[in-house]
Amino acid sequence: MNTSPNIAEIASLIGEPSRVSMLVSLMGGKALPASELARLAKITPQTASTHLAKLVEGGLLQSESHGRHRYYRLASPEVAHAMEALLTIANPVPVRSLRESEQLRVLRYARTCYDHLAGEVGVALTQKMIELRLLEASGQDFVLNEAAKLSCNHSASRWTPARKADGALPANAWTGANAAIISQAASALL
Template identity: 50%
Template sequence: MSANPNLAELVSLLGDSSRAAILTSLMDGRFHTASELALAAGVTPQTASFHLGKMASGMLVAAEKHGRHRYYKLANEEIARALETLLSISRPAEIRSLRQSEQMKALCKARTCYDHLAGKLGVGLTRAMLEQGWIEEGDGEYVVTTAGGRFFADLGLDLPALRKERRSFGRICLDWSERQHHLAGSLGQAIVARLFDMNWIERAASGRAVVVTEQGREGIKRYFHLEWK
């Protein structure tokens, strides 16, 4: 008997299209009910609950019960990272309707990747920070420069506190739609949280897509020197 982790079990959990759709929906980093995830996957709530139970047993998702409802999210950041890697090597989904086409365009333009920004917006902001000399590429991580320290403090981020978190600080993440890198880790999470707080971005009506507000366009241009259209 092999002492290696049960890869076959993991692959079987990921090999179902409904489960894959549920996991992709959970990439926004938030809690969702089985009914919400059922709608996203195009299955009944009962079927979604069955799949969620299997994935909870396989430690892909975590559940919390509040009152009569049970809420689900990805088990941890490592699961989100693995899913993002798989998405980057997967073939593009077949577009079968105008609605799917619009959803895909919105995701590619700006979305959350678990707890940080991705898509054209995430890649664009990362590139802008590199060009301004606020971050530099290190060994698997982005490193904040002295000028970057002043910039992030001006943006309202507490870098010393972020560095103390028990996770990667400025992880380099491969963007599955842009095929370029964007900023993740505790710094990436803090940036997206700050942009939400300042009302520079807001969540789209459904899914992981985010929308840059008019206030955000001005702020992104002023702070990041990036023209966003």
């Protein structure tokens, strides 16, 4: 009896380029309509509908209806973390147009990635918080000290430790970023 997770099933869902495009488009945490996801993936709405149904059935996406439109979002933060991990080890796709070059430049500069701030802005903010001794390493965690909590006008009870894996991510080849700010601080700042 094999009780390990079915990685091959998830990999086959994620492995189709149009689905990757849709999943990456949803990493900002915002729900998007099927028509927008189709446009971003450069596929027809009918093809997008088939892909989205498979991603929902596979547990990677959730859908909700609002009037005539169906909106999709990542099913959990774990899906975003898995996508981000894959993006760090994947070879970059060659840029083939000025538009793609500009989109990549913007992503490298700043982006939200589900529950954290990333890109050059995220890196700079994280480094500055460490430099100002607002963000401290504590074992395998990053924690915000009392000064950071006060600076952000939040009570200490709202802040919880974040794992370093969630806080300062390794080099991210797809955007050139080498860190991201921890989830709790990014959520508060955003």
